[in-house]
Amino acid sequence: MGPCIVTSDEIPSPQSLEIRCLVNGEERQHSNTRYMITPLADILCELSRGMTLRKGTIIATGTPGGVALGMENPQYLKKGDRVLCEIVSIGVLENPVG
DSSP: OOSOOOOGGGOSOGGGOEEEEEETTEEEEEEEGGGOSSOHHHHHHHHHHHSOOOTTOOOOOOOOSOOGGGSSSOOOOOTTOEEEEEETTTEEEEEEOO
8 A cells, every 4th residue: 555645634525536557657547536436425434334444444445447357458467567556646656566
C-alpha cells in the first residue's frame, strides 16, 4: 500500500479523483472514482454496520476496466514489467514485477 496516507481534509471530494495504471509506460487503465459501482459513502456505511473502522483501515474497492482478463488479446504482467498506479491528489506508486 502506498505511497502515502492522506487525511480527509486534503481530499474534499474523494468521489471525483482521476485514477490510472501504466505498464511499462503504456496506459492500461484510466478512470475516475465517480464511476465506482458503489459510492465510497455507501461502502463505509455498510462496513461500519458490522465492524469498527479505525484510522488507517484499508478497504479494497476493486479496479477499473483494462485488466488483462478483459482484453481481446490479454497482456498479462511478466517479470521485469514496471507497474505505475496513480491517484491524482494522492500520489504515484511504481513497482517492478518480480
